Amino acid sequence: MILAGLIVSSIADHQTPHSAPHTCPSSFRALTPLQHKSRNSKSFKEYDTSQDRISASMWLINVESMKLEEFTPPDLPTYAILSHTWEDNEVTFREFKKRKYDKNKAGFVKIKKTCQLAAAKSIKYVWVDTCCIDKSSSAELSEAINSMFDWYRLSAVCFTYLSDLPASSILVCRWFTRGWTLQELLAPDILEFYDREWNFRGRKTESVVMQQLSTMTGIHNMEVFRNRDAIRKTVVGERMSWVSKRQTKRLEDIAYCLLGIFQVNMPMLYGEGMRAFQRLQEEIIKSSTDMSLFCWRGTENEFLCRGILAHSPAEFATYHETSQNLRDNYDQTYSSYLKGSLPEFSVTNKGVRIEADVSLGSYK
Known part of the structure; x- marks a missing residue:
């Protein structure tokens, strides 16, 4: 990630997530x-x-x-x-x-x-x-x-x-x-x-x-x-990392078991698969400006372009490594978002609308 140093208003399209393996x-x-x-x-x-x-x-x-x-x-x-x-x-x-x-x-x-x-x-x-x-x-x-x-x-x-x-x-x-x-x-x-x-x-x-x-x-x-x-x-990303290596019998339950951890409520729709995890993230966005929700890492063999929301908690397994990199390189920006001082973001009918600092850098 390379810090671009400018504030942008962007709409990041989020796609229907697919299940990811839990280790x-x-x-x-x-x-x-x-x-x-x-x-x-x-x-x-x-x-x-x-x-x-x-x-x-x-x-x-x-x-x-x-x-x-x-x-x-x-x-x-x-x-x-x-x-x-x-x-x-x-x-x-x-x-x-x-x-x-x-x-x-x-x-x-x-x-x-x-x-x-x-x-x-x-x-x-x-x-x-x-x-x-x-x-x-x-x-x-x-x-x-x-x-x-x-x-x-x-x-x-x-x-x-x-x-x-x-x-x-x-x-x-x-x-x-x-x-x-x-x-x-x-x-x-x-x-x-x-x-x-x-x-x-x-x-x-x-x-x-x-x-x-x-x-x-x-x-x-x-x-x-x-x-x-x-x-x-x-922070939200760290809480997500707690469940990144856990499993549930039903795909939907990996989202439903986190409702209390994030103090949100949502209806149960068994049969929706991992879209339940997308709905969970959307509910978190409604009540939080914590941008660590986006501090996840996908697999290297994925397409370069994908939605801003994680497909499963497993993608937060490297949260501490990623967040430490942010602390080391962008201490002021990282400190700002932890304190909730960055502008708000929200879910729209086209995706997640965010106004935030853009950073660009190597993906490892």
């Missing part, structure tokens, strides 16, 4: 078992109880009766929440509501163990995504996805079950490669890790755990593990 890290360092004096603490008064940002009803499991009960904000009770990776033999909403499930089913064992952990902390309700969302209702599913980040934010504690984490110290944990688990990691104030035998392995705010999480997730600013407000203070 998962080859290995992760497993969490080291830690001793926590407060692991059985029953006080959760410090977590954010503000329910004014959500309106969707929640189905919660009563840990005593093991039955679903429906609640509507702002009257949500204190509840714990489970974060995990989906596997075979999960219990669905209909199965749990009608109590038609095998109690030896792996999915039910997770639900039962979550209830036991919550009860030990005097928490009367839990939320588990497999059986607390009626996925046969597209309206309820859309509401749930748009509310998901806040549901994890409002939880008293999040139990993270790493089903492939044994006692050994080195392992590829699938939980760290999934798109949906990013917000499940960042949204709760209190998050506890458990291995496949449900042994307690530490909290995300422990210094040793945070170091390991930073290595496994590529999140350089460890403040986001301690303080949720640090997420919105992080």
Whole structure:
């Protein structure tokens, strides 16, 4: 990129994106078992109880009766929440509501163990995504996805079950490669890790755990593990890089799982493919002047001319390398856009209209 030193008003046409491959890290360092004096603490008064940002009803499991009960904000009770990776033999909403499930089913064992952990902390309700969302209702599913980040934010504690984490110290944990688990990691104030035998392995705010999480997730600013407000203070491009090596089963979900991270809402349109990611970027543009959204890198074998919006989060994998180059060479311009002092930009019927400094240089 060569700094041209002039302000231009341009319209950059954005094309319908195609899916791009996601590369998962080859290995992760497993969490080291830690001793926590407060692991059985029953006080959760410090977590954010503000329910004014959500309106969707929640189905919660009563840990005593093991039955679903429906609640509507702002009257949500204190509840714990489970974060995990989906596997075979999960219990669905209909199965749990009608109590038609095998109690030896792996999915039910997770639900039962979550209830036991919550009860030990005097928490009367839990939320588990497999059986607390009626996925046969597209309206309820859309509401749930748009509310998901806040549901994890409002939880008293999040139990993270790493089903492939044994006692050994080195392992590829699938939980760290999934798109949906990013917000499940960042949204709760209190998050506890458990291995496949449900042994307690530490909290995300422990210094040793945070170091390991930073290595496994590529999140350089460890403040986001301690303080949720640090997420919105992080530039858009960096937040995109957090999910650049994660995967989702459905193409659209790589966009939908980021709604809470960027505090935007949009309807779910399964079947649209990676156009969902384009819509996500357009929603971000509506509420932000952060130009790091355009700090991505495509593949070398692409045509020279393409749209200004990224095709997938994978194109933000080199964000730190690119942004460092900007810091080194164009410190004043880079500082200006980080502070939001550059002119606004917007989506038009012809593309993205931007008024900004133009820079030109080598593509590596």
